[in-house]
Amino acid sequence: MRVRVIAPLVTLLPVIVFLLNYGLFQQPLNDVLERDNRNQVMTARAHWRWYVDPTVLVYDLQGASGDATGVDVVRAFLQFAYRQKDRHFDRVELAWRGASRFYVQGGDFAELGRQYPSRSPVDTIPILPGMLYRSNGSKAFSTRPGTFVEQNQQRLLDFTSFINTWVSR
Numbered sequence: 141m142r143v144r145v146i147a148p149l150v151t152l153l154p155v156i157v158f159l160l161n162y163g164l165f166q167q168p169l170n171d172v173l174e175r176d177n178r179n180q181v182m183t184a185r186a187h188w189r190w191y192v193d194p195t196v197l198v199y200d201l202q203g204a205s206g207d208a209t210g211v212d213v214v215r216a217f218l219q220f221a222y223r224q225k226d227r228h229f230d231r232v233e234l235a236w237r238g239a240s241r242f243y244v245q246g247g248d249f250a251e252l253g254r255q256y257p258s259r260s261p262v263d264t265i266p267i268l269p270g271m272l273y274r275s276n277g278s279k280a281f282s283t284r285p286g287t288f289v290e291q292n293q294q295r296l297l298d299f300t301s302f303i304n305t306w307v308s309r
Contacts, residue, residue, distance in 0.1 A: 221256060
């Protein structure tokens with residue numbers, strides 16, 4: 141009798157995990173990508189790490205057309221952050237085709253989401269590199285001394301490096 145009960149539960153568990161991830165993350169991401177025509181230059185997936193770790197959200201870019209710009213990629217990410225702003229994660233991994241490249245702290249992700257309605261993606265570009273960490277936990281981009289103009293120029297270079305590393309087409 142016990143085997144008859146356990147076998148269907150073991151079979152259903154992966155389906156339940158998939159449906160939970162799909163409903164919480166993938167469907168909202170699909171909405172973001174479909175509702176804004178500018179986002180249709182990319183494909184992405186979103187799920188808990190290993191589909192079962194609720195402390196880490198994975199935002200996994202699957203593809204970006206040659207027409208996709210860094211602003212396009214970040215805009216879709218920020219729109220998704222807005223949709224997830226009330227959820228708590230320790231961190232959000234930014235992956236390319238399954239390989240984690242960077243992560244942001246969960247609190248920074250939520251703050252980006254909360255600020256999205258009042259801040260343009262272009263305004264976020266200078267601050268985003270400072271929020272990024274490499275998979276090993278080190279800061280992805282260091283803060284450098286200099287004048288305001290010099291720092292902003294370096295942040296734009298850091299942003300370009302971030303996009304080129306994240307989206308290696």
